Amino acid sequence: MTIRLPNGFRCAGIACGLKSDPQREDLSLFVADAPCVAAGVYTQNLVYAAPVGLDRQRTPSAEIRAVVVNSGNANACTGERGWQDAVTMTQQVAAAIGAREEEVLVMSTGVIGEFLAMDKIASGIAASAAQLGTDENHLLAAARGILTTDQGVKTASAEQPYHITGLAKGAGMIAPRMATMLAVIFTDAPLTPDTAQRVLAEAVETSFNAITVDGHMSTNDTVLLLSSGTAGNGPLEGAALAGFAQSLSETCETLAKQIPADGEGASHLMAIEVDGCESREAAHQIARTVADSALVKTAITGNDPNWGRIISAAGYARVPLDPHKLALEINGIPIYQAGAPTEFDAATVSRSMRDHFEVQIHLHLHAGACRARVWSSDLTCDYVRFNSEYHT
């Protein structure tokens, strides 16, 4: 199945020399044929990159014309000059496509603490504006242009009830290696800016905010939703809006899971589901605590059904729980019930873990009706090697 942008959008991805490999795309441009609705969700890190600050000011909006993304340099911790560089990028795009600078958003990912090579950026913006297109090749080039240490492109799409296409980059860490998660999602569904902002925030909660590679929140995390509205007359409401929101959530989830699945050195995707909680927040907190434990991660790396690490991580999640009601399954096999280990064949569970890239960890609290899921990478020597290589 081919993947393409919804009606109303064009894109390009080109190599302008920001990455050390001159063949690799490092600048992507997305242009709306007419002013479109845009919403954004951003990193909660108090140390945030210049493009995050700029986009935060400009969304939600009904007047966005373009998004420019560069990889290879995060434009983070770059002070006033970094801010000016981000503004300049939007001015250059505006000039190239005939828009105002406030109608352009910008994202950056890559090295932290270095200034952008603005001559390369300028030529990249000019070149990409001259190559805009709507076919799959254009989309895949643009998807590659936002990657850093990812092994491959990350895309997801839905056709019904509205066309949604999303692109993301993974939590790769290159020298000096700051994980930056970027995603941009396009739709033809007619939305108001406020509605776009609300449904995006909801979808992000159970997708992009439910993944972790190493628990290190980046300075650049950004998810944008752009809506051309070409698929209908007037903004969605009621059941139609609910249907769109559901489809958006599923698209976000599909995209988000690809990030820890491609986490640096990952040999397993861990899917941690916690149910039976009094609140979704409590379930999420427990799932995230398990997902971030280096001891749980390394057990999964070793295909080791080491339930003590999982149960003890749940116990320090700073959420009330009754240890005597806890139950655990790994890949559907009961391991722990009513606060005590059950009889299980460890070799069988280990084989199941070895045979599945995605390992399912399912914790039951038996204390309520709420649940949450978090996806995580495991922790391998390749991760350590990759991130301890000397770069200075």
Add this chain to the structure above:
Amino acid sequence: MTIRLPNGFRCAGIACGLKSDPQREDLSLFVADAPCVAAGVYTQNLVYAAPVGLDRQRTPSAEIRAVVVNSGNANACTGERGWQDAVTMTQQVAAAIGAREEEVLVMSTGVIGEFLAMDKIASGIAASAAQLGTDENHLLAAARGILTTDQGVKTASAEQPYHITGLAKGAGMIAPRMATMLAVIFTDAPLTPDTAQRVLAEAVETSFNAITVDGHMSTNDTVLLLSSGTAGNGPLEGAALAGFAQSLSETCETLAKQIPADGEGASHLMAIEVDGCESREAAHQIARTVADSALVKTAITGNDPNWGRIISAAGYARVPLDPHKLALEINGIPIYQAGAPTEFDAATVSRSMRDHFEVQIHLHLHAGACRARVWSSDLTCDYVRFNSEYHT
């Protein structure tokens, strides 16, 4: 300098077969000549081991006669039978030394979720009770008897104004590898139970509660303070108590730092100091967030002055801070000032990191007068290998 217990205490450490290597000590017994004051600080994990629950009931106290410690098995997640086994251990010690069971404390560390071999425990208690002594050899055998994957014994002592001697074990993780941190500290200073509890809790806050290897809180963490009071008449007060509390804090800090220094696979001890904060809690939270970041840890492993990882970790510590005031030094060399990188010679900083086992990370917030320190291990391939080895 020889190390010995304060007056009023005897000890023994023997091998009773709990560890796979029959030569290694795995049971230690500490006996007070007369009822002594005891205080304890325990894991905050809601999933806590049986000995933690028992000691929590029995401290603070002025009637403690003995502490028995076994390694090789944590007696955690073992339900009602585990609780009964812990009680039985204290009954056996009480019978051997002529005390009541409520006058005996117990600690366990090692494998989680397995039942204790109570026949071996019983013979170990009998053997150790028959070998009690006060010299250095007895103390070192007892110090070895509480270890799991530690490379060596961890001790600390002070002579003035009162004699304090402490033993600890590190955050080693063996199959199924649950980090358990145990420490027991002896003194001859005269203390009431309430005072002992208060000064211990304060000392733990800036020592054992300020270390991390992998952020995984164990089911068994326990620190005990035992005071024979033989060095004075009547409990300490005022300046004498303050002097003792200061000496206790320094002893705890010396002991605590040995744990991440001997963290599994550690190639560096990271000392993270945060100052200029509005509260100690805020400083501690930032220091711990930096200490727990896998990206910061791997940078230190690589002797890489990768400041972006440190600054961004501070930014997501969920503590208010002004990014424009942040400053950072590594091993005393200024790296980042007023929210922007300074000129520094990366090769010089890297050499300094390579040449020092302890790497100093110093963050300044310039927003108040409070500070905190946290010590952490770095993260190496050896850690991952050790904890992902298949054990089932």
